Amino acid sequence: MKLITAIIKPFKLDEVRESLSALGVQGMTVTEVKGYGRQKGHTEIYRGAEYAVSFLPKLKIEVAVKGEMLDAVIEAITSKAKTGQIGDGKIFVTPLEQVVRIRTGETDGDAL
Amino acid sequence: MRMQSLKKAGLKKAALASLAGLGTLALTAGSAFAAAKDPLNSGDTAWMITSSALVLMMTIPGLGLFYGGMVRKKNVLATLAQSFGATALITVLWMIIGYSIAFTANPNAGTNQFVGGFSYLFLTPMGLNAVTSLAGTIPESVYMFFQMTFAIITPALIAGALADRMKFSAFLWFMGLWLIFVYCPIAHWVWGGGWLGTLGALDYAGGSVVHLNAGTAALVTCLVLGKRIGLGTENMSPHNLVLSVIGASLLWVGWFGFNAGSAVTAGYNAGMAAAATQIATAAAALAWMFAEWIIAKKPSVLGMISGAVAGLVAITPASGFVDPVGALIIGIAAGVVCYISAVWVKKAIGYDDSLDAWGVHGVGGALGAMLTGAFAKNAINSAGKGWLTDGNGHQMLIQFYDVAAVFVYCGIVTFIILKVIDIIIGLRVSPEVEVEGLDINLHGESVHDH
Numbered sequence: 001m002k003l004i005t006a007i008i009k010p011f012k013l014d015e016v017r018e019s020l021s022a023l024g025v026q027g028m029t030v031t032e033v034k035g036y037g038r039q040k041g042h043t044e045i046y047r048g049a050e051y052a053v054s055f056l057p058k059l060k061i062e063v064a065v066k067g068e069m070l071d072a073v074i075e076a077i078t079s080k081a082k083t084g085q086i087g088d089g090k091i092f093v094t095p096l097e098q099v100v101r102i103r104t105g106e107t108d109g110d111a112l
Numbered sequence: 113m114r115m116q117s118l119k120k121a122g123l124k125k126a127a128l129a130s131l132a133g134l135g136t137l138a139l140t141a142g143s144a145f146a147a148a149k150d151p152l153n154s155g156d157t158a159w160m161i162t163s164s165a166l167v168l169m170m171t172i173p174g175l176g177l178f179y180g181g182m183v184r185k186k187n188v189l190a191t192l193a194q195s196f197g198a199t200a201l202i203t204v205l206w207m208i209i210g211y212s213i214a215f216t217a218n219p220n221a222g223t224n225q226f227v228g229g230f231s232y233l234f235l236t237p238m239g240l241n242a243v244t245s246l247a248g249t250i251p252e253s254v255y256m257f258f259q260m261t262f263a264i265i266t267p268a269l270i271a272g273a274l275a276d277r278m279k280f281s282a283f284l285w286f287m288g289l290w291l292i293f294v295y296c297p298i299a300h301w302v303w304g305g306g307w308l309g310t311l312g313a314l315d316y317a318g319g320s321v322v323h324l325n326a327g328t329a330a331l332v333t334c335l336v337l338g339k340r341i342g343l344g345t346e347n348m349s350p351h352n353l354v355l356s357v358i359g360a361s362l363l364w365v366g367w368f369g370f371n372a373g374s375a376v377t378a379g380y381n382a383g384m385a386a387a388a389t390q391i392a393t394a395a396a397a398l399a400w401m402f403a404e405w406i407i408a409k410k411p412s413v414l415g416m417i418s419g420a421v422a423g424l425v426a427i428t429p430a431s432g433f434v435d436p437v438g439a440l441i442i443g444i445a446a447g448v449v450c451y452i453s454a455v456w457v458k459k460a461i462g463y464d465d466s467l468d469a470w471g472v473h474g475v476g477g478a479l480g481a482m483l484t485g486a487f488a489k490n491a492i493n494s495a496g497k498g499w500l501t502d503g504n505g506h507q508m509l510i511q512f513y514d515v516a517a518v519f520v521y522c523g524i525v526t527f528i529i530l531k532v533i534d535i536i537i538g539l540r541v542s543p544e545v546e547v548e549g550l551d552i553n554l555h556g557e558s559v560h561d562h
Contacts, residue, residue: 046350046412047454048458051348053347
């Protein structure tokens with residue numbers, strides 16, 4: 001099992017969610033986050049006073065999947081979240097030791 | 113002009129009386145005589161009560177929102193509290209002493225050049241039917257209320273320079289003392305029968321009395337207070353410009369009470385003042401916007417509303433004296449000059465006029481006062497004769513005296529008031545309070561997201 005953490009541009013969320021649903025992904029967690037990568041930030045000017053805004057708003061998606069689905073999910077997120085412009089985001093994959101569905105007590109593959 | 117219209121009204125009534133039958137002659141003549149004695153004009157009165165309410169709306173909520181949106185979120189309630197607190201405090205002080213020393217005559221003719229009389233303390237002599245010679249067709253109670261709303265907004269404007277760092281207690285002392293020792297005498301000099309009005313200074317609705325005056329005090333205040341902690345290193349961008357846009361729009365609408373209301377009648381002068389105000393404001397909003405678009409590459413929302421306020425400020429002394437073309441030129445000049453002063457001059461010199469009370473109101477007020485001397489048109493208002501319009505270059509000199517007198521007197525007395533308050537109770541909050549925010553520390557409240 002793998003935990004996929006993807007940072008994407010906020011307006012791409014719906015496309016990514018739809019493509020993951022189509023693959024059979026049953027759930028995801030979405031968080032509004034701020035950060036920077038190569039895109040850095042931007043500058044705002046108010047009556048001549050310049051402020052560097054270093055952290056830009058992004059969305060963080062967390063999806064837990066079975067090992068065999070990993071490549072398809074990465075492919076779906078990559079293709080849907082891509083604009084080709086700097087700032088499209090990143091995908092992090094980490095191994096997942098255990099999953100428990102709280103309501104039923106099911107574990108691992110059954111809980112996903 | 114007011115006298116002429118009164119005479120006309122009297123003649124009309126007399127003509128009606130003559131139409132009445134012989135038998136009722138005595139009776140109608142009697143009532144015509146009674147009517148001629150009551151100078152009240154209900155149209156003027158209705159307009160002036162409306163104008164007073166409009167000018168009050170400029171301060172609460174207009175100015176409060178305009179400034180409140182520009183500060184950081186931790187100080188928004190404290191900023192609104194300044195406008196609201198000043199409104200309440202000055203209302204009471206105006207009733208106790210302000211109106212008397214600003215708008216009633218001092219029995220000593222020499223003293224009257226500088227300050228009004230003390231016989232109107234607590235407004236006790238102002239009866240139901242009282243009428244002042246300064247506004248012959250409306251009740252004095254209405255004139256007192258109208259001028260009260262000017263007395264409220266003038267000190268409240270200074271709050272733009274002291275935002276984010278002044279104690280509320282010190283602020284209230286400052287507002288009260290500044291009203292009595294700066295605003296009231298200067299209002300008397302120009303409008304209440306004092307030396308500047310006698311000299312022929314033209315200030316229709318308060319370019320120097322209100323805006324240059326408040327702007328000068330703002331400059332002195334931000335110099336005495338010093339810069340905000342973190343200026344230049346921390347992000348001090350406006351926390352909610354939507355509030356500022358609403359505030360600026362309320363200022364724009366309310367300003368018709370300010371300028372057209374300064375006709376003190378509902379007639380030709382009020383109409384032309386309203387038209388000039390609208391034209392100059394729009395021109396200034398565009399001028400600031402295009403200046404910024406060219407220089408900084410983007411037409412900011414804050415720039416547009418700042419330009420509109422600059423135009424409103426600059427047309428204030430001129431409205432009622434200039435024609436629409438004069439208003440257009442004054443508006444364009446105000447937008448460009450105030451953009452330069454708020455954006456470039458402040459940066460170059462380095463004072464922390466947080467919300468540009470000096471840069472917009474001080475500079476715009478002085479510019480408007482001088483341009484009034486250039487564009488006042490005798491055909492629009494017989495009281496004015498300008499330099500470029502009517503060849504009266506001397507008016508420019510009088511306008512300069514007006515600007516210089518207000519700047520020097522206001523600057524010195526404001527400095528003294530601030531120093532006295534600083535010695536007795538201190539002007540500025542502690543660094544801990546400033547960093548954590550004024551809302552929670554001074555008022556025990558904060559704006560939440562939930």
